[in-house]
Amino acid sequence: MLQRSLTALTGSALAVVVACVFAAIPSAVSAGSTGVVSLTITAPVLATITVSSGTVTCNVTSAVSLTAPCTTSAAISGSVRSSFNTITKLTITGAAVNNSTSTNSIPPSAFEMTCSDASSGAVHGALTVANATPLSTTAVSCASWSSNAAGNVVNISDSLAFTINSFVVPADTYTATNWTVTLTAS
Amino acid sequence: MSTSYRRLRILCAALGMAAVLIWPPVPLRAGTLSLSVGPLLIEFTTGSGETANQRVTVKNSGTDRERIILQPIDWRNGVDGSFKMERLGTEDTSSLTQFLRISATDVTLAPGESRDLALTLDLPSSFSNVPGVYWGGYNVRAVSAGESSGSFGAAANILVLNTIGKPKTHVKLVQLHVTPVGHDGAAIDARFVNDAVGYVRPTVRVLVSQGPRIVHDESEGTGTVFPGGTRLFTKNLSGLPPGDYDLELTIDYGGSTLIDGTTKFSIR
Numbered sequence: 001m002l003q004r005s006l007t008a009l010t011g012s013a014l015a016v017v018v019a020c021v022f023a024a025i026p027s028a029v030s031a032g033s034t035g036v037v038s039l040t041i042t043a044p045v046l047a048t049i050t051v052s053s054g055t056v057t058c059n060v061t062s063a064v065s066l067t068a069p070c071t072t073s074a075a076i077s078g079s080v081r082s083s084f085n086t087i088t089k090l091t092i093t094g095a096a097v098n099n100s101t102s103t104n105s106i107p108p109s110a111f112e113m114t115c116s117d118a119s120s121g122a123v124h125g126a127l128t129v130a131n132a133t134p135l136s137t138t139a140v141s142c143a144s145w146s147s148n149a150a151g152n153v154v155n156i157s158d159s160l161a162f163t164i165n166s167f168v169v170p171a172d173t174y175t176a177t178n179w180t181v182t183l184t185a186s
Numbered sequence: 187m188s189t190s191y192r193r194l195r196i197l198c199a200a201l202g203m204a205a206v207l208i209w210p211p212v213p214l215r216a217g218t219l220s221l222s223v224g225p226l227l228i229e230f231t232t233g234s235g236e237t238a239n240q241r242v243t244v245k246n247s248g249t250d251r252e253r254i255i256l257q258p259i260d261w262r263n264g265v266d267g268s269f270k271m272e273r274l275g276t277e278d279t280s281s282l283t284q285f286l287r288i289s290a291t292d293v294t295l296a297p298g299e300s301r302d303l304a305l306t307l308d309l310p311s312s313f314s315n316v317p318g319v320y321w322g323g324y325n326v327r328a329v330s331a332g333e334s335s336g337s338f339g340a341a342a343n344i345l346v347l348n349t350i351g352k353p354k355t356h357v358k359l360v361q362l363h364v365t366p367v368g369h370d371g372a373a374i375d376a377r378f379v380n381d382a383v384g385y386v387r388p389t390v391r392v393l394v395s396q397g398p399r400i401v402h403d404e405s406e407g408t409g410t411v412f413p414g415g416t417r418l419f420t421k422n423l424s425g426l427p428p429g430d431y432d433l434e435l436t437i438d439y440g441g442s443t444l445i446d447g448t449t450k451f452s453i454r
Binding site: 047049051052055072074078082083084085086089091092125126138139141144146147148176179180182183184185186 | 218219220221222223224226227245247248261263267268269270271325327337338339340341342343345387388389405406407408409410
């Protein structure tokens with residue numbers, strides 16, 4: 001490993017508030033008019049997240065294979081503007097799905113999630129999307145934009161698809177609730 | 187189980203539909219929850235015995251009434267850079283959350299309504315003044331305040347970092363390995379450690395050359411790496427014709443030095 005000193009190329013720590021002050025110092029030629037222009041730009045990390053939350057319906061009546069597809073209209077939209085070298089991530093946090101009397105329960109891990117991304121934006125890092133990723137009670141990545149020197153500026157458009165492991169589900173009727181879509185820039 | 191519900195299940199069974207059916211037992215309108223939060227990342231430089239403030243704005247961007255709930259969290263980034271929300275106390279002395287306050291933790295907003303909240307970091311004088319970084323935050327979650335319902339809620343995390351003094355920053359490259367993949371690909375695995383007391387957000391540059399010719403030059407950030415934290419950097423290359431290659435991986439962590447590693451690999 002080679003370690004070398006290169007002070008000229010080093011970056012600076014991130015500041016949430018980027019303050020740029022441009023000072024125009026008049027030249028000696030125009031000594032009669034002195035002026036200072038000061039400009040402050042505030043660029044906080046902002047986000048809007050919209051979740052169109054259809055229900056998730058899985059009917060495994062005729063399923064003969066391990067994995068049965070579910071139908072859902074769940075979609076995520078919104079926008080995010082994150083700053084220098086932060087990772088922007090959409091995650092899904094699952095919760096157990098119960099029947100009406102809470103006598104039967106399906107763990108989140110019985111569901112697998114695939115995310116399709118149609119987001120737009122010219123400034124962002126590499127995108128990674130979930131493909132048949134098991135859900136969990138902890139956050140599972142749906143879409144992630146790796147950190148980018150210019151930040152991630154993205155108009156978000158993602159759709160969610162689920163399958164269910166039909167072999168581990170007791171026959172009953174269930175309602176999926178309390179799943180959460182979370183946006184983070186870290 | 188209610189009689190009507192039992193009848194419904196019998197009807198479904200008669201229709202051959204009742205093996206597993208996930209659907210709302212009562213008709214509910216599918217909801218659309220929309221939440222705006224800013225800023226998502228707050229960085230303070232507050233010493234012991236000092237107080238810092240930041241305005242946080244939450245907005246109901248949707249069309250139905252929403253209840254917005256803010257809960258304190260601990261968190262950290264995993265070895266792959268992924269954010270992990272943790273139970274309070276998990277980060278022990280690194281956690282800032284017990285010293286954070288927010289002016290409201292449960293607000294109900296009409297469509298289009300926004301609310302400015304005051305987030306305050308109040309460090310007691312007994313807090314260590316040793317240079318370093320401490321972190322915490324809030325999870326902001328929107329739930330329907332009306333009849334609308336669905337399977338999903340919307341949320342965002344407000345992450346707070348506080349740097350005390352001017353902590354030393356540095357990273358150490360501890361692994362660099364290339365594995366040929368298929369007939370024209372290679373998988374790069376690098377691992378580095380933050381071996382100082384300040385946090386870093388490094389950029390990794392991957393430079394692949396074949397003799398004097400550069401065939402791949404790409405830079406990518408790795409997100410925040412806290413003191414003591416390890417980061418795994420992976421990169422898959424493709425379209426490499428057979429031959430011998432040199433890989434140079436350079437980490438710019440924002441300090442006074444660049445960390446550089448080199449290795450060779452071949453595609454056969």
